[in-house]
Amino acid sequence: MSTSKRSKSISSTKAAQTSRRVSRVDKEVARRQSPRIGFHAPIAGGLHNALLKAKERGCETVQIFSRNPRGWLARPLDLEEVETFKRVRGETGIGPVVIHANYLINLAAADEGIREKSVASFREEVERGLQLGADYLVVHPGSARGSCEADGIRTCAESLKAACGDLDLTGFRILIENTAGQGACIGHRFEHLREIMGECRSLDLGVCLDTAHAFTAGYDLRDEDGFAATLDALAGNVGLPNVRAVHFNDSKAEYNSRVDRHWHIGEGHIGAEALARVARHPSLAHAAFLLETPQDEPGDDVRNLAALRSFTSSQHTDGENAPCSTSS
Numbered sequence: 001m002s003t004s005k006r007s008k009s010i011s012s013t014k015a016a017q018t019s020r021r022v023s024r025v026d027k028e029v030a031r032r033q034s035p036r037i038g039f040h041a042p043i044a045g046g047l048h049n050a051l052l053k054a055k056e057r058g059c060e061t062v063q064i065f066s067r068n069p070r071g072w073l074a075r076p077l078d079l080e081e082v083e084t085f086k087r088v089r090g091e092t093g094i095g096p097v098v099i100h101a102n103y104l105i106n107l108a109a110a111d112e113g114i115r116e117k118s119v120a121s122f123r124e125e126v127e128r129g130l131q132l133g134a135d136y137l138v139v140h141p142g143s144a145r146g147s148c149e150a151d152g153i154r155t156c157a158e159s160l161k162a163a164c165g166d167l168d169l170t171g172f173r174i175l176i177e178n179t180a181g182q183g184a185c186i187g188h189r190f191e192h193l194r195e196i197m198g199e200c201r202s203l204d205l206g207v208c209l210d211t212a213h214a215f216t217a218g219y220d221l222r223d224e225d226g227f228a229a230t231l232d233a234l235a236g237n238v239g240l241p242n243v244r245a246v247h248f249n250d251s252k253a254e255y256n257s258r259v260d261r262h263w264h265i266g267e268g269h270i271g272a273e274a275l276a277r278v279a280r281h282p283s284l285a286h287a288a289f290l291l292e293t294p295q296d297e298p299g300d301d302v303r304n305l306a307a308l309r310s311f312t313s314s315q316h317t318d319g320e321n322a323p324c325s326t327s328s
Contacts, residue, residue: 096135108142157199
């Protein structure tokens with residue numbers, strides 16, 4: 001990266017930091033030397049049960065769905081379940097709390113009917129997150145099927161602004177997740193995320209980095225040079241401080257395959273050594289590391305959490321030898 005581009009990147013990052021809304025987690029993440037660890041927890045029996053399950057697993061952070069992820073319509077939250085969720089969160093100390101938006105939302109849709117449904121559904125997701133006092137809401141940028149990539153990126157940004165333009169998002173941040181690039185999905189290049197963020201400056205968007213998606217989209221995490229190049233691309237396009245969550249997954253799909261298949265830590269094509277490098281890197285220590293690995297067998301989540309913890313437990317001894325990005 002040239003000196004002029006690097007300076008511009010650093011300047012843009014500082015401007016974003018200056019304008020960022022202050023949330024209850026912002027001050028703490030700046031001081032962390034190792035990431036908070038958690039997983040996507042089930043909400044069976046009530047949203048608060050995800051917090052209890054996370055605490056039981058020794059987690060510090062958690063990701064949940066706030067509703068059925070495969071339906072357009074959601075039952076409204078009632079006062080009792082909101083109060084219970086907030087009370088249990090206070091008791092467990094779990095944070096940040098990350099909500100993942102439902103799977104039907106396509107903010108980049110060329111079909112006007114699907115786009116209107118997606119905007120309405122995403123607004124509902126934001127409102128539910130605000131009710132629950134969550135910190136982050138993760139959403140995929142969507143599919144541009146029926147249009148070109150550039151139009152899809154533009155439509156996604158317009159949809160985000162349409163859904164959130166009049167809402168007070170103080171203490172709450174929307175994170176755009178990078179994708180594997182299956183089909184016509186946008187977001188598989190960090191440049192796409194930069195463009196969406198640039199079009200939505202008033203929303204102060206952040207980023208959720210998915211390791212499996214990045215790998216199968218063509219960011220080679222398997223060796224030090226590839227990981228350093230990935231960090232440089234992240235820093236130059238979105239700014240590393242804006243990466244507030246990491247979906248920490250191995251990949252069942254091969255490198256640059258553009259296929260989204262999460263797998264158990266250390267058992268996929270990325271591998272334990274490469275994933276350890278990600279977990280230990282000091283420039284990502286402020287982010288919430290969240291497993292989205294399969295939970296097919298009893299104890300899968302426990303084993304994957306143990307693998308992630310084994311990587312971060314040597315943070316202080318190995319961090320200084322980790323590859324460093326020249327941009328931040």
